[in-house]
Amino acid sequence: MNMTQKGAWFGIYLSAMLVAVAVVDLTGILDYKGFPTPGIIVWHMLLAVVFFVLPIVWLNRSRKKSKVELDERDRVIIKRSVIAASVSGFTILCISYLVALFLLGAEASIKISLLSAIIYVAFIFFMLILSLVVLVQYGWGGKDGEK
Amino acid sequence: MAKSDLKNQIRRLRFENGEMTQQQLANKTGVTRQxxxxxxxxxxxxxLPLAFKIARTFGMPIEDIFQYEDEDSQPSATSPDA
Structure with missing residues (x-):
């Protein structure tokens, strides 16, 4: 498994974590009432370090610096994946816009928090599609990435 | 990735050149073993640049290593398979 594949698996992991964060925040599983705002921010930063930064550090440490890590085939795969993911993310934004337009009407307004949520979902879709398309093109990481 | 119509003799040539491993060929051409x-x-x-690098590694013309085949054409005359 090369670095691009590892990065794709990390993308899936990251997408899952972002969905988990959204679920926790929306369902209110963790009750932050009574906690000072700086404390909540520090808590989230700590979670980000544990779940996002540490895996990235681990990925970088596992790199074999003497070998070629990214060649023309990897670039082709990444390019195709970015195109597919961009189209998916853009499609999600367009669908959100059309749904809002037809349900609420052209003169309606939405909260900034809802707009943030739409962008958040589009970003998760972008990362998930990017990772999945990379893995599909490599063959899901069979022996040495080839089946 | 989709299977291409490009046939090649790389595997055979590796073995004819001192049983060169895929990793050795990858190192010489600057790509990954995958x-x-x-x-x-x-x-x-x-x-095309990578194809030329592979051809130079084996010291052969590029058409002796790669043969393009489609429905309308016959395999190249220089192909060892022909």
Missing amino acids: TIIAIEAGKYAPS
């Missing part, structure tokens, strides 16, 4: 595997299996068509 890419050599994909090219050998016909899953990836290399760029």
Whole structure:
């Protein structure tokens, strides 16, 4: 498994974590009432370090610096994946816009928090599609990435 | 990735050149071993610069290593398979 594949698996992991964060925040599983705002921010930063930064550090440490890590085939795969993911993310934004337009009407307004949520979902879709398309093109990481 | 119509003799040539490993060929051409595997299996068509690098590694003309085949054409006359 090369670095691009590892990065794709990390993308899936990251997408899952972002969905988990959204679920926790929306369902209110963790009750932050009574906690000072700086404390909540520090808590989230700590979670980000544990779940996002540490895996990235681990990925970088596992790199074999003497070998070629990214060649023309990897670039082709990444390019195709970015195109597919961009189209998916853009499609999600367009669908959100059309749904809002037809349900609420052209003169309606939405909260900034809802707009943030739409962008958040589009970003998760972008990362998930990017990772999945990379893995599909490599063959899901069979022996040495080839089946 | 989609299987290409580009046939090649890389596997045979590696063994004829001192049983060169895929990793050795990858190192000489500046790509990963996965890419050599994909090219050998016909899953990836290399760029022209990479094809030339592979040809120079074996000291052969490029058409002796790669043969393009489609429905309308016969395999190249220089192909060892022909």
